[in-house]
Amino acid sequence: MLSGWGRVFGPGREVASEDVEAITRDATLTRGLARSYGDSSLPHPSDGVVASCRLADRILSFDEASGEVKAESGFSLLQLNRTFWGRNFAAPVAPGTQFITLGGMVSADVHGKDHHATGGFGAHVREIRMRLASGDIVTASRTENADLFKATIGGMGLLGHILDVTFKIPRIPSPWVAIETERMPDLESYLAGLKDAAGRFPFTMGWIDTLGAAGKLGRGVLMRGRWADPHEARPGVPQPLQRPGLPFVLPEFAISRMTVAAFNSFYYGIHPSSMRRKVAHPEAFFYPLDAIRNWNLLYGRRGFTQYQCVIPEAAGPEGVKSFVSLLRRTGGSSMVSVIKDCGDEGEGLLSFPMRGTSVAADFPARERVQQIVDTLNGHLIELGGRIYLAKDRFTRAEDYRKMDARIDAWKEVKRRYDPKGRLRSAQSARLELT
Numbered sequence: 001m002l003s004g005w006g007r008v009f010g011p012g013r014e015v016a017s018e019d020v021e022a023i024t025r026d027a028t029l030t031r032g033l034a035r036s037y038g039d040s041s042l043p044h045p046s047d048g049v050v051a052s053c054r055l056a057d058r059i060l061s062f063d064e065a066s067g068e069v070k071a072e073s074g075f076s077l078l079q080l081n082r083t084f085w086g087r088n089f090a091a092p093v094a095p096g097t098q099f100i101t102l103g104g105m106v107s108a109d110v111h112g113k114d115h116h117a118t119g120g121f122g123a124h125v126r127e128i129r130m131r132l133a134s135g136d137i138v139t140a141s142r143t144e145n146a147d148l149f150k151a152t153i154g155g156m157g158l159l160g161h162i163l164d165v166t167f168k169i170p171r172i173p174s175p176w177v178a179i180e181t182e183r184m185p186d187l188e189s190y191l192a193g194l195k196d197a198a199g200r201f202p203f204t205m206g207w208i209d210t211l212g213a214a215g216k217l218g219r220g221v222l223m224r225g226r227w228a229d230p231h232e233a234r235p236g237v238p239q240p241l242q243r244p245g246l247p248f249v250l251p252e253f254a255i256s257r258m259t260v261a262a263f264n265s266f267y268y269g270i271h272p273s274s275m276r277r278k279v280a281h282p283e284a285f286f287y288p289l290d291a292i293r294n295w296n297l298l299y300g301r302r303g304f305t306q307y308q309c310v311i312p313e314a315a316g317p318e319g320v321k322s323f324v325s326l327l328r329r330t331g332g333s334s335m336v337s338v339i340k341d342c343g344d345e346g347e348g349l350l351s352f353p354m355r356g357t358s359v360a361a362d363f364p365a366r367e368r369v370q371q372i373v374d375t376l377n378g379h380l381i382e383l384g385g386r387i388y389l390a391k392d393r394f395t396r397a398e399d400y401r402k403m404d405a406r407i408d409a410w411k412e413v414k415r416r417y418d419p420k421g422r423l424r425s426a427q428s429a430r431l432e433l434t
């Protein structure tokens with residue numbers, strides 16, 4: 001059995017090797033560290049085998065003058081941080097975990113706390129070397145096989161097996177982060193604070209309480225940050241933080257509406273009411289969830305899903321408010337509800353972000369999960385938004401189609417490079433992408 005990060009299991013097995021060219025020869029899907037939450041990295045039920053690039057993790061070249069890196073697709077963000085922070089370079093995007101590979105970062109066009117400033121990972125990629133469904137190995141870039149390049153960024157591994165990636169990393173003044181944390185009493189002030197911070201800080205994000213009583217709905221903790229200047233930075237290079245793990249899968253009663261509400265009140269309460277500034281360890285700021293190795297055991301035997309969507313700017317704060325209220329009413333309330341800004345849509349034909357507000361909530365995959373996702377999707381479609389494929393497990397094909405007018409253009413490229421639909425996943429079958 002295999003699973004994504006949400007621990008929702010599907011049939012199949014993984015084949016991993018340092019020689020990613022060899023294992024992708026007959027494969028119908030490749031995956032990385034399986035940090036996508038749902039079924040994106042699970043093979044189609046009739047295929048049963050997925051290649052893993054996670055052991056193919058070498059840096060092939062680095063040009064210090066331009067910051068251009070070429071690395072194998074299994075090279076992880078963790079390795080990138082550990083190799084480059086000490087040299088005053090950083091990844092061009094700041095997603096919420098560092099346990100992801102270049103293959104996964106391209107395929108999901110991952111975005112981070114800096115999407116409003118730097119776009120998705122794809123915007124920083126110059127070239128991808130990949131094995132197509134035909135078995136041929138080709139290069140895709142903005143000037144060579146440009147259609148393939150655009151369909152591969154955010155294309156969830158369905159255009160080809162990514163072998164290596166050439167991308168740029170920016171210089172940073174120091175590897176420490178200067179941050180400000182501020183409590184926001186309700187959703188309106190939270191959203192206004194996010195907007196204001198976006199103009200001044202490269203990193204913005206925060207957590208909101210989706211269970212607070214009427215006047216408190218959406219109260220939250222807003223964080224903004226930037227790389228610290230050398231005179232502010234702590235001495236030395238940040239050392240890896242300790243990561244204790246949960247000893248076992250927690251019983252399901254551990255996560256209930258009552259415990260989640262109590263956690264939300266506690267988390268809000270421990271943050272001081274006035275604004276706080278400090279210089280933080282980059283792992284603590286960028287990857288708070290990575291602090292517990294296997295936090296995905298929290299949700300019990302049946303696992304969980306993360307519902308992440310983006311609500312377009314045109315829907316305004318009222319749109320976000322109506323969505324968060326619905327989240328509360330449906331019972332899809334979570335311990336870690338994250339709201340952040342998204343900048344402009346990128347080049348990737350299926351990339352998730354569009355200018356607007358991203359809302360993410362985790363909830364247990366129990367009896368009502370399908371109904372909750374259907375209800376949220378119904379409203380999201382009315383608002384003109386879309387879900388993030390890397391988190392999704394329960395969206396229905398007919399709903400997904402209504403969310404993204406770009407699907408036909410993506411399918412056309414898919415047919416060009418994979419006319420028999422060889423490359424596929426459990427997710428692509430569910431969403432009728434292949």
Ligand SMILES: Cc1cc2nc3c(=O)[nH]c(=O)nc-3n(C[C@H](O)[C@H](O)[C@H](O)COP(=O)(O)OP(=O)(O)OC[C@H]3O[C@@H](n4cnc5c(N)ncnc54)[C@H](O)[C@@H]3O)c2cc1C
Pocket residue numbers: 005029030031032033034035036037040041053073074094095096097099100101102103104105107108109110111112113156157158160161162163289290390391425
């Ligand atoms: C705690 C946590 C926080 C997260 N925060 C964010 C966030 O802030 N922003 C964000 O964008 N995402 C976030 N994610 C999601 C994560 O970044 C993506 O799901 C990413 O794709 C995972 O990378 P991976 O290497 O684990 O890929 P996998 O999960 O293994 O695979 C993801 C997809 O990429 C494809 N793929 C992977 N490698 C290859 C390859 N070599 N060739 C072809 N296809 C390939 C797979 O087929 C699959 O479709 C988060 C996940 C977790 C667990």
